Amino acid sequence: MKNIGKKIVSVALIGSLTAGSFAFAAREEAKQEKKQKPIKNVIMMVMDGTSAGATTLARWYKGEPLALDEMASGAVRTYSAESAITDSAPAATALATGFKSNDKYIGVLPSVVNSPGLQPISKEQALKPVANVLEGAELLGKSTGIIATAAIQHATPAGFSAHVPHRNMFPDIAEQQVYQNIEVVLGGGKEALLPGNGKNNRKDNENMLEVIKKKGYDVVETREELLRSKSNKIWGVFADDALAQDMNRPYTRPNEPTLAEMTKKAIDTLSKDKDGFFLFVEGSQPDWAAHANDPVGIISEVLAFDKAVEEALAFAKKRNDTLVIAVSDHGNSGITIGNRNTDQSYPETPVSAYIDPLKKAKMTLDGAMSQLKEDKSNLEEVARLYGLDSLTADEKKRLSESTDIRKTLAELLAARANLGFTTGGHTGEDVFLYTYGPNRPIGTFENTDLAHIMAKALGFDLKDLNKRLFVNAKKEFEAIGAAVAIDQTDAKNPVLIVKKGDTTAKLPVNKNIMMIGNKTYELEGLVVYSADQFWVPKQTIKLFKKIQ
Structure with missing residues (x-):
């Protein structure tokens, strides 16, 4: 599938950048052109679900420029193969593989294409796995890493490390990540690595945490353990699911690392590799706060992401061989600074009218709600934690009668801060692009x-x-005279069986191995089962022929 709409240099966008940031970018590029070297490292950073209004609000709250500001370089179109408004799964797939895809699809081609300018997809190609940038970096001998403040199996980090037809397939995503040989993995998602009865626990009884340890990783579960680790291979499992939001962490989970700390540790570890590295970093939870229309949560998570950007920039500025890209995967919530309260008063409404009500909050909406007692006897205390002090009679009435306290708290604070939200879902506008380093992209791009x-x-x-990582196993093996079957005795773990003469090979799904007799051979890529077909690295067929 070929994408028609390619790079468009946007004069309007460039003109909208501040004179200061544009001049800074020009000076930096001039310096870089003098000493151009091959790019050794790429750091890709995604702040999930962050619209322009969210970064503007965070900047006003901070009271000074964001680290992102000096990197502003363009815009990115975010639509998916089927919709003007994308889900995180196809957005991550686009950013990681270069292919637009469908809702819920991770690292596979779409089955439905109806967005203007895109070529149709054939039935044979639908749901075929497609290679991502991380896999390419690994094959070059570079070290790789993925970081998220969500479960590491969540849609966006999964898009850079897995291939499944549905983003909720956490156990499959987890297993693929384990067998990708990624050097640094930091985030939540411990549940999907272990057998159990939880929502995301493994139902195949495989203990991926034990596999991780056998592969030589230093498994760390606290901030202190992470910062103390000297290993070149680190797997951080800091929560069963997601990590705490940044503003809440000191009160609820002080043993978890910040996104900035994880980013710095990953860079310090991966940069030991003389061949360079690829690092993916996601600030996962601006999106969740935006879904909840929680301005405090949005600010908390955008600023946490910005601190991680500071770490990436600090590394990149010391050298001339590192490209840093930061972008949102899509908009969310339609957040606006100004609402119906300011229809007539906006020309003289000061910044403080929007920011001061938010400054009173001690916790995000998630954090405040976590303190609510079952009998709701401390509701006003929870409201104060969220910045809603001195409740009016009307506000008290709305809270006491509310059937959705979470939603009501968010609405009350947004009203006090004169903020607007158009939706609790994603939005389809272009998002800002931020870049730094050699040959940094400037302009308007497709994701x-x-x-x-x-x-x-x-x-x-x-x-x-x-062509190297994903060939149709049945077609390729049958072309050399082998018989192919699928063993589905364990429905959770189908195995590809290949027979020719006296040789029988077994290729379990989601792993990078082929077993023949009592020997196990490591492959250069994953064995993926999608659309009722097995897909394997081309090397697999050559290896089988050689052994057979």
Whole structure:
């Protein structure tokens, strides 16, 4: 599937950037052009579900420029193969693989294409796995890492490390991540690594945490353990599911690391590799706060992400071989600074009218609600934690009669702060692009373009990578005279069985191994089962022929 809409240099967008930030960018680029070196490292950073209004609000709250500001370089179109408004799964797939996809799809081609300018998809190609930038970096011998403040199996980090037809397949995503040989993995999602009865626990009784340990990782579960680790391979499991939001962490989970701390540790670890590295970093929870129309949560998570950007920039500025890209995968909530309260008064409404009510909050909406007693006897105390002090009679009445206290608290604070929200879902506007380093992209891009930009910077082509990593196993093995069958004795873990003569090979799904007799051979990529087909690295067929 080819994307028609390619790079458009946007004069309007460039003109909208502040003179200061544009001049800074020009000076930095002039410096870089003098000493141009091949790009050794790429750091890709995604702040999930962050609209322009969210970063503007966070900047006003902070009271000074964001680290992101000096990197502003363009815009990104976020639509999916089927909709003007994307889900995080196809958005991550686009950013990581260079292909637009469908709702819930992770690292696979779409089955429905109806967005203007895109070529149709054939039935044979639908749901085929497609290679991502991280996999390409690994094959170049570079170290790789993924970080998230959500479960590490969540849609966006999964898009850079897995291939499944539905984003909720956490156990499958977890297993694929374990067998990707990623050097640094930091985030939540411990539940999906372990057998159990929880929502995301493994039902196949495989203990991925034990596999991780056998693979030589230093498994860390607290901030202190992470910062103390000297290993070149670190797997951080800091929560069963997601990490705490940044503003809440000191009160609720002080043993968890911040996104900035995880980013710095990952960079320090991966940069030991003389061949360079690829690092993916997600600030996962601006999106969740935006879904809840929680301005305090949005600010908390955008500023936490910005601190992680500071760490990436601090590293990149010391050298001339690192490209840093930061972007949102899509908008969310339609947040506006100004609402119906300011229809007539906006010309003279000061910044303080929007920010001061938010400054009173001690916790985000999630944090405040976590303190609510079952009998709701401390409701006013919870409201104060969220910045709603001195409740009016009307506000008290609304809270006491509310059937959705969470929603009502958010509405009351937004009204006090003169903020507007148009939806509790994603939105389809373009998002800002932030870049720093050699040959940084400037202009308006499709989200798919960024995958190709990163691949080119690192020195490989995604089209060639796809030919190398994902071939149809049945077609390729039958072409050499082998018989192919699928063993589904364990429905959770189908196994590809390949027979020719006296040789029988077994290729379990979601792993990077082929077993023949009592020997296990490591493959250069994953064995993926999608659309009732097995997909394997091309190397697998050559290896089987050689052994057979």
